[in-house]
Amino acid sequence: xxxxxxxxxxxxxxxxxxxxxxxxxxxxxxxxxxxxxxxxxxxxxxxxxxxxxxxxxxxxxxxxxxxxxxxxxxxxxxxxxxxxxxxxxxxxxxxxxxxxxxxxxxxx
Amino acid sequence: xxxxxxxxxxxxxxxxxxxxxxxxxxxxxxxxxxxxxxxxxxxxxxxxxxxxxxxxxxxxxxxxxxxxxxxxxxxxxxxxxxxxxxxxxxxxxxxxxxxxxxxxxxxxxxxxxxxxxxxxxxxxxxxxxxxxxxxxxxxxxxxxxxxxxxxxxxxxxxxxxxxxxxxxxxxxxxxxxxxxxxxxxxxxxxxxxxxxxxxxxxxxxxxxxxxxxxxxxxxxxxxxxxxxxxxxxxxxxxxxxxxxxxxxxxxxxxxxxxxxxxxxxxxxxxxxxxxxxxxxxxxxxxxxxxxxxxxxxxxxxxxxxxxxxxxxxxxxxxxxxxxxxxxxxxxxxxxxxxxxxxxxxxxxxxxxxxxxxxxxxxxxxxxxxxxxxxxxxxxxxxxxxxxxxxxxxxxxxxxxxxxxxxxxxxxxxxxxxxxxxxxxxxxxxx
Numbered sequence: 001x002x003x004x005x006x007x008x009x010x011x012x013x014x015x016x017x018x019x020x021x022x023x024x025x026x027x028x029x030x031x032x033x034x035x036x037x038x039x040x041x042x043x044x045x046x047x048x049x050x051x052x053x054x055x056x057x058x059x060x061x062x063x064x065x066x067x068x069x070x071x072x073x074x075x076x077x078x079x080x081x082x083x084x085x086x087x088x089x090x091x092x093x094x095x096x097x098x099x100x101x102x103x104x105x106x107x108x
Numbered sequence: 109x110x111x112x113x114x115x116x117x118x119x120x121x122x123x124x125x126x127x128x129x130x131x132x133x134x135x136x137x138x139x140x141x142x143x144x145x146x147x148x149x150x151x152x153x154x155x156x157x158x159x160x161x162x163x164x165x166x167x168x169x170x171x172x173x174x175x176x177x178x179x180x181x182x183x184x185x186x187x188x189x190x191x192x193x194x195x196x197x198x199x200x201x202x203x204x205x206x207x208x209x210x211x212x213x214x215x216x217x218x219x220x221x222x223x224x225x226x227x228x229x230x231x232x233x234x235x236x237x238x239x240x241x242x243x244x245x246x247x248x249x250x251x252x253x254x255x256x257x258x259x260x261x262x263x264x265x266x267x268x269x270x271x272x273x274x275x276x277x278x279x280x281x282x283x284x285x286x287x288x289x290x291x292x293x294x295x296x297x298x299x300x301x302x303x304x305x306x307x308x309x310x311x312x313x314x315x316x317x318x319x320x321x322x323x324x325x326x327x328x329x330x331x332x333x334x335x336x337x338x339x340x341x342x343x344x345x346x347x348x349x350x351x352x353x354x355x356x357x358x359x360x361x362x363x364x365x366x367x368x369x370x371x372x373x374x375x376x377x378x379x380x381x382x383x384x385x386x387x388x389x390x391x392x393x394x395x396x397x398x399x400x401x402x403x404x405x406x407x408x409x410x411x412x413x414x415x416x417x418x419x420x421x422x423x424x425x426x427x428x429x430x431x432x433x434x435x436x437x438x439x440x441x442x443x444x445x446x447x448x449x450x451x452x453x454x455x456x457x458x459x460x461x462x463x464x465x466x467x468x469x470x471x472x473x474x475x476x477x478x479x480x481x482x483x484x485x486x487x488x489x490x491x492x493x494x495x496x497x498x499x500x501x502x503x504x505x506x507x508x509x510x511x512x513x514x515x516x517x518x519x520x521x522x523x524x525x526x527x528x529x530x531x532x533x534x535x536x537x538x
Contacts, residue, residue: 024458024474026324026387056187056321060121060455064463094326094386105324105387 010041010077014048017076021068024061028104030069034096037087041080048073048082053092062086122182124460126199128531130179131453133207134445135527137171139520144218145438145497146513150506156429157292163218168437169302170233171210174268176445177310178202178240180452181261185244188317189258191251198243205236222282230276237272241265256333260313263341267305274298297351299433304344304367307441308404312336312374315401315444319378322394322451323385332377339370357418364415368408375401392480396487397447403440407432431501438516439494446490446523450478457530477533478526486522489515 018036019029030036030052038051050069054062066084073082097105141164145152148160155161182199186192193199209232216226244265248258275298278291287294316333319325343366350359378401382390390398410432417425454474462471493515500509 025322025455027473056190060183060187060459063121064459067463094324097386102386 011039013076014039014041014050014073017072018050018069021065021072023055023065026055026105028097028101030065032098032101032104034092034098034101035065046080048077048080049085050082051085051087053087053090055092121186121459122193122199123196124456126193126196126203127179127183127456129203129207130175130182131449131456131527132531133203134172134176134179135520135524137167137175137210138442139517139524141167141172142513142517142520146510146517149500149509149513153427153430153501153504153509155426156433157295159218159220161430161433162220163214165433165437166217167210167214168441169307170206171214173307173437173441173445175206175210176449177314178206180314180448181240181244183452183456184314184318185247185258185261188255188261188314189248189251190253191247194243194246194250198239202236202239202243205232205239209233209236216279222279226279227276230272230279234269234272234276237265237269241269256330256337257313257317260309260316260333260337263337264306264310264313267301267309267344271298271302271306274301297348300347301344303407303436304340304347307436308367308371309337309340311441311444312340312370315397316374316377318448318451319394319397319401320381320385322397323381323390324387325381325385327377327381327384329377329380332373336370336373336377339366339373343367343370357415357422360415360418364408364411368412371404371408375404391475392483392487393447393450395447397444397451400440400443400447403435403443406435406439410435427501427504431498434501435494435498438497442490442494446486446519449523450483450526453527453530454478457533461533461535472536478530482522482526482529486519486526489522490519493519 015031015036019031021030022028023030023033023035026033033055035054036050036052038049040049041047042049050073052066052069054065059065066086070082070084073080144160144164144167148164151158152161152164182193209229211229212225213229213233216222216229244262248254248262251258274294277287278294278298281287281291281294312333320327343363346366347360347363350356350363378398382398410428414425414428414432417423417428454477457477458471458474493512496512496515497509500506500512
């Protein structure tokens with residue numbers, strides 16, 4: 001996984017909590033699915049910037065997944081204002097699934 | 109490390125209010141169709157132009173197959189074109205017109221009364237298709253992403269309009285006799301434009317997107333899909349030309365071979381998607397959907413035999429033609445709907461119920477919103493009912509057809525139970 005971040009400790013925690021956000025169809029969390037591209041903390045403005053993608057643009061479950069990611073970050077980092085930005089450049093592909101994610105899918 | 113670029117586009121999906129009425133209507137239509145099949149288990153094998161056969165065929169083709177495809181289409185079009193649906197109002201208009209038109213048409217056929225019910229039914233269905241076609245065409249035009257799947261869906265809808273046009277002409281031809289031959293003689297044209305142009309093209313266009321998506325497969329081959337598109341449309345245009353301008357039955361083998369090759373290529377496409385899937389476990393819903401892909405071969409085999417008999421003896425085998433129609437609507441079309449309903453509807457309901465509760469955690473998965481045990485029982489009664497009824501047509505045993513029809517009534521009841529369970533779902537957290 002190549003996730004851009006500017007704050008190692010907080011970003012690691014953020015990625016850990018985002019593992020609770022699961023794609024309802026695939027059953028795999030958004031981190032191992034490779035949907036998270038970037039996570040930055042603005043300590044002065046108390047903001048979290050998360051850039052992510054969806055498995056397909058206009059995915060019927062897209063809004064639920066991004067809203068869940070935002071609510072999870074807000075709950076894990078009280079006092080911070082999370083922003084989720086969607087991007088489709090690059091678009092998601094199967095190569096972005098982590099090793100753990102592949103193992104999980106092979107078991108299912 | 110790749111470079112990421114943000115954009116502000118959001119993933120707006122079609123409202124569940126637009127989509128759910130189509131699903132509910134289709135479920136009820138399936139139940140009514142199986143009841144009519146049970147009541148007509150004796151008469152249905154007399155002739156494919158028997159009023160009851162016409163009524164059951166149209167409730168299956170329009171009330172069941174087309175209504176659920178239109179409903180799912182409104183939901184899936186944004187995914188296929190990566191854009192938004194143009195108009196919810198047009199979608200509602202399409203639903204209301206079709207919902208009134210279909211029972212009128214079926215009532216007209218059942219009583220073989222080609223007066224105002226059949227005519228108004230046909231007119232309303234025709235207008236419903238126009239509303240859907242406009243919605244689809246404008247949605248695709250406004251989208252920046254056009255792909256092979258969207259072109260399949262658009263072309264299929266144009267063929268659906270052609271089917272409805274010919275169908276309406278056949279209804280009027282009963283009273284005004286303005287066509288060069290009787291409506292019975294034009295029936296193969298109406299039927300095959302609908303079956304191949306609408307159902308086959310649409311199911312391949314959407315299935316080639318959904319099957320790899322639900323299998324989480326790496327396989328993607330747009331060139332193969334374009335070849336299938338050309339073969340089906342080329343074959344169908346050739347069929348229309350041969351039907352209208354020649355009396356040669358041998359020539360029918362050309363369009364037939366085009367369509368047969370397209371179906372084999374699509375079967376291979378699905379097989380490769382299956383082979384290259386990342387998620388190894390395949391759920392029951394996908395198994396039924398994949399079974400329907402195999403079932404596409406049955407009508408091909410049947411129609412080859414029908415055409416071969418026509419060439420050799422110039423006589424139609426009525427039993428074979430009735431079985432051909434049965435395996436299309438109660439076989440292939442029904443199997444894919446039974447499978448795909450429980451892959452698409454749970455997501456629509458899940459989005460409706462849990463969207464506002466995102467991030468709370470503990471919400472069930474979409475697949476948990478219906479009863480999988482009921483789905484399995486439905487699948488078993490369906491397969492048994494389908495095989496028995498097909499056998500009953502050939503063997504000529506009325507009681508076999510009645511038992512089979514009763515099994516298909518069970519199938520539709522179990523299907524309705526699960527659909528209602530889904531539609532009535534209230535939020536629960538585990």
